Amino acid sequence: xxxxxGVAVTVDLVVLTVRxxxxxxxxxxxxxxxxxxxxxxxxxxxxxxxxLPAAAGRELAEETxxxxxxxxxxxxxxxxxxxxxxxxRTVTVAYIALAADLPxxxxxxxxxxxxxxxxxxxxxxxxxDPGSLAFDHAAILRxxxxxxxxxxxxxxxxxxxxxxxxxxxxLRHVYEVVWDRPxxxxxxxxxxxGTTGFLEATGGTTARDGGRPARLYRAGAATSLHPxxxxxxx
Amino acid sequence: xxxxxGVAVTVDLVVLTVRxxxxxxxxxxxxxxxxxxxxxxxxxxxxxxxxLPAAAGRELAEETxxxxxxxxxxxxxxxxxxxxxxxxRTVTVAYIALAADLPxxxxxxxxxxxxxxxxxxxxxxxxxDPGSLAFDHAAILRxxxxxxxxxxxxxxxxxxxxxxxxxxxxLRHVYEVVWDRPxxxxxxxxxxxGTTGFLEATGGTTARDGGRPARLYRAGAATSLHPxxxxxxx
DNA sequence: CTAATAGTGTCTATCAGACAGTATACC
DNA sequence: GGTATACTGTCTGATAGACACTATTAG
Numbered sequence: 001x002x003x004x005x006g007v008a009v010t011v012d013l014v015v016l017t018v019r020x021x022x023x024x025x026x027x028x029x030x031x032x033x034x035x036x037x038x039x040x041x042x043x044x045x046x047x048x049x050x051x052l053p054a055a056a057g058r059e060l061a062e063e064t065x066x067x068x069x070x071x072x073x074x075x076x077x078x079x080x081x082x083x084x085x086x087x088x089r090t091v092t093v094a095y096i097a098l099a100a101d102l103p104x105x106x107x108x109x110x111x112x113x114x115x116x117x118x119x120x121x122x123x124x125x126x127x128x129d130p131g132s133l134a135f136d137h138a139a140i141l142r143x144x145x146x147x148x149x150x151x152x153x154x155x156x157x158x159x160x161x162x163x164x165x166x167x168x169x170x171l172r173h174v175y176e177v178v179w180d181r182p183x184x185x186x187x188x189x190x191x192x193x194g195t196t197g198f199l200e201a202t203g204g205t206t207a208r209d210g211g212r213p214a215r216l217y218r219a220g221a222a223t224s225l226h227p228x229x230x231x232x233x234x
Numbered sequence: 235x236x237x238x239x240g241v242a243v244t245v246d247l248v249v250l251t252v253r254x255x256x257x258x259x260x261x262x263x264x265x266x267x268x269x270x271x272x273x274x275x276x277x278x279x280x281x282x283x284x285x286l287p288a289a290a291g292r293e294l295a296e297e298t299x300x301x302x303x304x305x306x307x308x309x310x311x312x313x314x315x316x317x318x319x320x321x322x323r324t325v326t327v328a329y330i331a332l333a334a335d336l337p338x339x340x341x342x343x344x345x346x347x348x349x350x351x352x353x354x355x356x357x358x359x360x361x362x363d364p365g366s367l368a369f370d371h372a373a374i375l376r377x378x379x380x381x382x383x384x385x386x387x388x389x390x391x392x393x394x395x396x397x398x399x400x401x402x403x404x405l406r407h408v409y410e411v412v413w414d415r416p417x418x419x420x421x422x423x424x425x426x427x428g429t430t431g432f433l434e435a436t437g438g439t440t441a442r443d444g445g446r447p448a449r450l451y452r453a454g455a456a457t458s459l460h461p462x463x464x465x466x467x468x
Numbered sequence: 469c470t471a472a473t474a475g476t477g478t479c480t481a482t483c484a485g486a487c488a489g490t491a492t493a494c495c
Numbered sequence: 496g497g498t499a500t501a502c503t504g505t506c507t508g509a510t511a512g513a514c515a516c517t518a519t520t521a522g
Contacts, residue, residue: 007280052314075312186475226464483508
C-alpha cells in the first residue's frame with residue numbers, strides 16, 4: 001500500500017484570450033520527443049515542494065511573462081489515461097487562464113516557439129494532422145473552452161478577457177466571440193449595467209471604437225451573476 | 235526533465251446521498267497511520283494501468299458495493315498541497331458520486347468501519363476535533379457539496395439522488411435537503427413537469443407518502459436544464 | 469451632411485413567485 | 496368527517512427579446 005509506483009504529475013494550461021475577433025489559445029511547439037515539432041499546450045512537471053496552483057502560476061509566467069495576478073486562473077480538471085504519454089505514466093492537472101490580449105508570447109524553456117492559435121483551428125483536427133495538438137491536449141482544450149463559455153453565463157469572468165478598463169461594447173465583443181453568436185447591443189447594455197456588482201464605472205470615457213464616446217468600467221466586486229446571462233438555447 | 239520524482243496519486247470520493255432528511259456523505263474510519271482512527275473520505279491509490287474514472291468507479295464499488303452505472307460519478311478536482319499527507323508527496327483526484335439511498339455501507343479493505351454522516355456535522359469542525367475528517371478531506375467535502383448544490387440548478391442531476399422511479403414530491407424533497415431551503419410544492423411541480431426532458435412519466439402511481447397517489451417518473455433524457463432552476467438569491 | 473457607436477425607452481410575451489381551489493388517498 | 500399530499504389554475508410583478516429613438520463622436 002505504501003509502495004505504489006510513482007506517477008509523473010504535470011500541469012498543463014489552457015490560456016485563452018480574445019484576439020482579432022476570435023477566441024485563441026496559447027500553444028507551444030514541442031522541442032523534444034515525443035511529438036517533437038508538434039504544437040501542444042504549455043505546461044511542465046510539478047516540482048517537489050510546489051502546490052498545484054503555484055505550479056500553474058509559474059508555468060503561466062514562464063510562457064507569457066505575466067504574473068498570476070493579472071489573469072484569471074482556475075483548475076479545469078485532471079487527465080490520466082495510462083497511455084496518454086508514451087514515455088511514462090503521467091497524470092496532468094489542467095488549468096484554464098483567461099487573459100486580456102497579451103504581448104506576443106515569449107518562447108519558454110522547452111518550447112522552440114510559442115504562438116496564439118484560434119481554438120476553432122485546433123479543436124477539430126484529426127490526430128494524424130501535424131497541426132493537431134500533441135498528447136490529449138485537443139480534448140483538454142475542448143473542455144477548457146466549454147468551461148469558459150459556461151462561466152460567462154453565471155460569473156462576471158468575461159471581464160478577465162478585457163483590459164483593466166473597458167467599455168460595455170468591448171465586453172459585449174468578448175461575449176460574442178466566446179459564444180460565437182451576435183448579441184443585441186441595447187439589451188446587453190441594459191443587462192450588464194443593471195446587474196449589481198458586475199461593472200463599476202470609472203468616470204472616464206473613450207472613443208477608441210469610433211462613434212459616441214463610451215463610459216469606461218472596471219470589473220466589479222461580484223463573483224457570480226444573479227440572474228445569469230444565459231446563452232439562448234440554440 | 236525526464237527524471238522528476240514520482241508523486242503518489244490517489245483518488246478520493248465524495249459520495250453524497252439524501253438520508254433521513256439530510257444530505258449525508260460516506261465516511262470510512264482509517265485503520266492505519268496517519269490519522270489512524272479518524273474519519274476520512276473513501277479512496278485509494280491509482281493503480282498502474284488504470285484510468286482516473288476507472289479508479290473512482292473501482293473505489294466506489296469497493297466501499298459501497300454499487301456499480302458505477304447506478305450512480306452519477308464526476309470529477310470534482312485535484313488537491314496537491316505538498317504537506318497534505320505527512321508520509322509522502324501525494325496528489326489526489328477527487329470525484330463526487332450522487333447516489334440514491336444505498337444499503338448500509340460495507341467495510342472496505344483499509345477501513346475499519348464505514349458510515350454515512352450528515353455533511354453539516356463534518357464540514358465545520360476544527361482540525362483538532364477528533365470527529366473532523368483526516369487530511370484535507372473537509373475542504374474536499376465542502377467543494378463537493380457546493381458542486382452538487384450548483385449542479386442541481388442547471389442539470390437534472392437531482393434525479394441521481396432518487397431511486398429508479400420517483401414522484402415529484404420526492405424530487406422536491408431532494409432539492410429542499412440539498413439546498414437547505416423550502417420550495418413551493420405547486421410552483422416546483424409546474425416547473426419540473428414543464429421542462430422538457432427532465433422527467434418521463436412511467437404511467438404508474440404510488441401513495442407511499444400518504445395523501446393522493448402521485449404519478450411516478452423516471453429521469454428524462456436531458457443533460458442540462460433550460461431554463462435553469464435557480465436558488466433564490468438569499 | 470453621413471456613418472458609427474453609446475445609451476435610453478417602450479412594447480409584448482413569457483416566467484417566477486404567491487396562493488386559491490380541486491382531486492384522491494388514509495385515518 | 497379530517498388531514499395529508501397531488502395536481503391545476505390564476506393573478507401579478509419582473510424580465511428577456513425586439514426594436515424605436517436620441518446622443519455624441521469622426522470624417
